[in-house]
Amino acid sequence: MLGAVLWYARELTGETEYDRYCERRRRHHSHAPLPTRREYQRMRTRQREGESPGRCC
Numbered sequence: 001m002l003g004a005v006l007w008y009a010r011e012l013t014g015e016t017e018y019d020r021y022c023e024r025r026r027r028h029h030s031h032a033p034l035p036t037r038r039e040y041q042r043m044r045t046r047q048r049e050g051e052s053p054g055r056c057c
Contacts, residue, residue, distance in 0.1 A: 017044075 010016050018040050025034060035043065 018037050021040060022034055025032065
């Protein structure tokens with residue numbers, strides 16, 4: 001039961017997003033180095049800030 005709660009909490013907070021990214025990157029670009037968690041968060045923040053077509057401000 002505790003495992004299910006922890007899994008849900010990690011999914012809810014986006015913690016597993018980095019893990020899934022690393023798995024995909026290893027599968028498709030095994031020779032490329034993986035970014036650190038901090039580098040990944042910066043990359044995602046820049047990407048999210050750049051793609052805001054629905055916002056007016």
